[in-house]
Amino acid sequence: MNMAKIIENKTILPEPTIRRLPWYLSYVRMLNNLHVEYVSSTQISKELNVQSSQIAKDLSFLNIRGKTRIGYEVSSLVSELEDFLGFNRHHDAVVIGTGSLGTALMQDHGLENYGLHIVAGFDVREEVIGTRIGGLPVYDINQLADWQKEHNVSIAILTVPVERAQETASLAISSGMTALWNFTPYRIKAPGDVIIANTSIYAHLAIIYNRMHGHEQ
Amino acid sequence: MNMAKIIENKTILPEPTIRRLPWYLSYVRMLNNLHVEYVSSTQISKELNVQSSQIAKDLSFLNIRGKTRIGYEVSSLVSELEDFLGFNRHHDAVVIGTGSLGTALMQDHGLENYGLHIVAGFDVREEVIGTRIGGLPVYDINQLADWQKEHNVSIAILTVPVERAQETASLAISSGMTALWNFTPYRIKAPGDVIIANTSIYAHLAIIYNRMHGHEQ
Numbered sequence: 001m002n003m004a005k006i007i008e009n010k011t012i013l014p015e016p017t018i019r020r021l022p023w024y025l026s027y028v029r030m031l032n033n034l035h036v037e038y039v040s041s042t043q044i045s046k047e048l049n050v051q052s053s054q055i056a057k058d059l060s061f062l063n064i065r066g067k068t069r070i071g072y073e074v075s076s077l078v079s080e081l082e083d084f085l086g087f088n089r090h091h092d093a094v095v096i097g098t099g100s101l102g103t104a105l106m107q108d109h110g111l112e113n114y115g116l117h118i119v120a121g122f123d124v125r126e127e128v129i130g131t132r133i134g135g136l137p138v139y140d141i142n143q144l145a146d147w148q149k150e151h152n153v154s155i156a157i158l159t160v161p162v163e164r165a166q167e168t169a170s171l172a173i174s175s176g177m178t179a180l181w182n183f184t185p186y187r188i189k190a191p192g193d194v195i196i197a198n199t200s201i202y203a204h205l206a207i208i209y210n211r212m213h214g215h216e217q
Numbered sequence: 218m219n220m221a222k223i224i225e226n227k228t229i230l231p232e233p234t235i236r237r238l239p240w241y242l243s244y245v246r247m248l249n250n251l252h253v254e255y256v257s258s259t260q261i262s263k264e265l266n267v268q269s270s271q272i273a274k275d276l277s278f279l280n281i282r283g284k285t286r287i288g289y290e291v292s293s294l295v296s297e298l299e300d301f302l303g304f305n306r307h308h309d310a311v312v313i314g315t316g317s318l319g320t321a322l323m324q325d326h327g328l329e330n331y332g333l334h335i336v337a338g339f340d341v342r343e344e345v346i347g348t349r350i351g352g353l354p355v356y357d358i359n360q361l362a363d364w365q366k367e368h369n370v371s372i373a374i375l376t377v378p379v380e381r382a383q384e385t386a387s388l389a390i391s392s393g394m395t396a397l398w399n400f401t402p403y404r405i406k407a408p409g410d411v412i413i414a415n416t417s418i419y420a421h422l423a424i425i426y427n428r429m430h431g432h433e434q
Contacts, residue, residue, distance in 0.1 A: 018427055019420045026379045026402040033380070048404045086426030087419075104321030114419050115426070154429065162243045163250070179425050185243040187265045195428040197421040202304075202331050203236045204414040208396050209303030209332070210235055211412040212371065 017058050018085075023048050024055070025081040031074045040071035087114045092153045093181070095121040096168050097160030098128055098138055101183055105157060107134035119153065124164075141171070148175040155179045162186045234275050235302075240265050241272070242298040248291045257288035304331045309370045310398070312338045313385050314377030315345055315355055318400055322374060324351035336370065341381075358388070365392040372396045379403045 027047055031039055041059070045052035056066070062080045066072045082088045095102045098121040105111070106121055121138040123129060129140045139147060156172040158165060158180055165186035172180060179195040182188055185202050244264055248256055258276070262269035273283070279297045283289045299305045312319045315338040322328070323338055338355040340346060346357045356364060373389040375382060375397055382403035389397060396412040399405055402419050 013427055015424060018424050019417070022402040022417060022420045022423055023404045027404075030380050049406065050404075085423040086430060087423070089426070089430075091426070091429075100325035100327045101321075104318075104325055108317035108321055110317045111418075111422070114422055116422060155425065163247050179429055181421065181425060185239040187240045187244075187267075189266065195425055197425045199416070199418055199421045200236070200239055201328075201416055203239045204398065204416045205328070205331055205333060206239055206302040206304070207232060207235050208372065208398060208412055208414045209306070209308065210230055211414075212308075212396055213303060213306075 013061060017061065020050060020054075020058055021081060021085055023050070024059070025078065025085065025087075028072075028074050028077045028081065032078050036074050038067075038071045039074055039077070041066060043071070089115050090117060091115050091155055092117050092119050092151070093155035093157055094119060094144075094153055094177075095157045095159060096123075096141065096144070096172060097158065097164070098123045098125075098133055099159060099161070102157070102159035103133050105159065106136050109134075116155070118157070119151070120147070122147075141168070144171060145175040148177065153177065155181060157181045157183065158188075159183045230278060234278065237267060237271075237275055238298060238302055240267070241276070242295065242302065242304075245289075245291050245294045245298065249295050253291050255284075255288045256291050256294070258283060260288070306332050307334060308332050308372055309334050309336050309368070310372035310374055311336060311361075311370055311394075312374045312376060313340075313358065313361070313389060314375065314381070315340045315342075315350055316376060316378070319374070319376035320350050322376065323353050326351075333372070335374070336368070337364070339364075358385070361388060362392040365394065370394065372398060374398045374400065375405075376400045 024044060027044060028039060041052040041055040044055050059072070062084050064072060064076055064080045093116055095106050095118055098106065102121060106118055118136060120136055121133055122141045122144050123138055124141050128138050131138050154177060156177040158168060160168045162184045165182070165184040166188060169180055169188045169190060173190055173194055180188065180190065182196055182198045185200045188196055190196055241261060244261060245256060258269040258272040261272050276289070279301050281289060281293055281297045310333055312323055312335055315323065319338060323335055328335070335353060337353055338350055339358045339361050340355055341358050345355050348355050371394060373394040375385055377385045379401045382399070382401040383405060386397055386405045386407060390407055390411055397405065397407065399413055399415045402417045405413055407413055
């Protein structure tokens with residue numbers, strides 16, 4: 001798969017827009033469940049505290065336009081957003097590092113509602129290699145490159161200890177994985193055509209703590 | 218607890234700075250384990266791909282200064298960052314919504330290394346109320362207000378279904394909780410003195426998908 005070519009052919013949205021789209025989706029899904037037919041950007045704006053001009057701009061990336069004085073058709077907006085965000089597609093992924101967080105992700109099938117199907121776990125610890133977690137096999141990390149030749153999975157979820165983050169990322173990349181979902185607080189270095197999404201939950205915790213206590217000099 | 222007063226007395230850092238500090242921490246912890254004594258901002262810059270002037274600025278918030286031609290003392294930097302980020306303090310929290318993600322967080326004790334101690338779960342489902350998850354009790358959400366009067370926990374972790382996000386947040390706030398860690402993709406409305414940190418893992422998934430596929434018109 002040639003990422004550069006795909007990037008040339010497709011519209012790559014700015015991250016802030018992509019971050020807002022799931023907010024819109026969760027809101028219009030709720031309206032859809034309540035059988036609401038139309039919603040205006042003003043209404044979405046009030047509910048989500050995003051400027052309505054911003055909403056109109058974000059939604060202009062989709063194949064849907066609001067109608068004057070009526071707004072957006074809710075059910076179309078739901079399916080357009082789901083399609084656009086890729087949540088309706090099937091994506092396979094592996095978990096590398098089956099510690100507490102990795103195990104939790106393998107046991108949690110909620111991500112399947114968002115198109116993410118974890119198919120296997122990899123680890124270095126003898127006591128977990130060969131076992132199953134959430135019904136999924138756990139393999140030796142040394143088997144990753146060979147396993148990947150047969151399975152050609154694009155997404156690696158990194159839930160290793162922070163000191164193993166870079167070497168594990170490099171191994172996943174050299175094995176042919178093209179997208180890394182990094183749950184470690186380490187900033188991974190990778191070639192430009194590798195997709196990296198950082199979900200550092202510790203950073204969010206630090207934000208809460210700092211807002212709670214501030215900094216005591 | 219009066220948040221406004223605390224805000225007046227303390228330095229509240231900009232979010233981008235707080236997001237970078239855990240990167241620095243994870244890197245200098247690693248150096249510390251390797252018994253490295255000093256590190257320069259240039260070295261951190263190369264490793265983490267952040268400009269060294271930005272690093273110096275971020276670290277100026279801490280009670281530590283780099284020495285000319287030597288840099289920062291690694292072990293001091295580790296403990297200053299840990300103190301500053303609040304990871305060395307004890308914070309109690311409750312999980313509201315013990316579905317797959319909530320259960321995973323209750324079973325995962327990794328957050329305790331970052332100062333977060335989950336003490337109980339709350340749910341609406343009869344089949345889980347009264348059980349234990351990860352050794353922790355699960356109570357009826359209707360008991361939250363009474364429970365909170367005795368326990369006075371500051372942090373509520375919201376892992377409810379998205380359509381319950383706002384009502385659950387409002388209940389936690391009216392019960393006296395002052396910080397919400399929101400794992401739902403819903404944008405919660407709350408009074409200005411309530412701390413909200415959003416960890417929408419679906420947004421990160423959408424970023425990966427969009428970078429993988431772009432938008433096919």
